[in-house]
Amino acid sequence: ETGVTQTPRHLVMGMTNKKSLKCEQHLGHNAMYWYKQSAKKPLELMFVYSLEERVENNSVPSRFSPECPNSSHLFLHLHTLQPEDSALYLCASSRDSNQPQHFGDGTRLSIL
């Protein structure tokens, strides 16, 4: 138990669907992150929020849209995804944006 909960754990969707990934932490952390982990590739940092404001967006396609309504919740809205977007999506949080991160166990996303 890491204190970071991601739902759903698995998601299969078609390329025309719209879905959202959810991340929740009750660790009192101020920073939250989305990562993408594809097979045999390093973790790719997608988005970073610090105190509910987006501080980094690493050239992620617009079909991925993050939302951070409060410091405990982070969403990743998905629409018109491509097969190459199939991956493990990991959420993390940290006390501040430069502290060790606590990761959830991810959502395994498959695009048909």
Next chain:
Amino acid sequence: LAKTTQPISMDSYEGQEVNITCSHNNIATNDYITWYQQFPSQGPRFIIQGYKTKVTNEVASLFIPADRKSSTLSLPRVSLSDTAVYYCLVGDRNLNNDMRFGAGTRLTVKP
């Protein structure tokens, strides 16, 4: 881009001490060194962080030589459950999101 280089894989046997070395030749003055462990289908877990010399916790030790151009994660008496990918990250704790994950080292512990 990650600032570190690690071996792609390592094998060990139960009960042995395992040392995984990470090279970071361009480490900056304000950079810290952080190690994570990742099991299949799970997110990475923070193991240890250090700046210089030696840091030890209940899980591992981190050895950092004086020039700080490398670091060694030491896992005492490994068990089968230590089979995982280990990541070394280097970055400035005072800069937002300065640390990046590299490819990591896949450690396989055999009986």
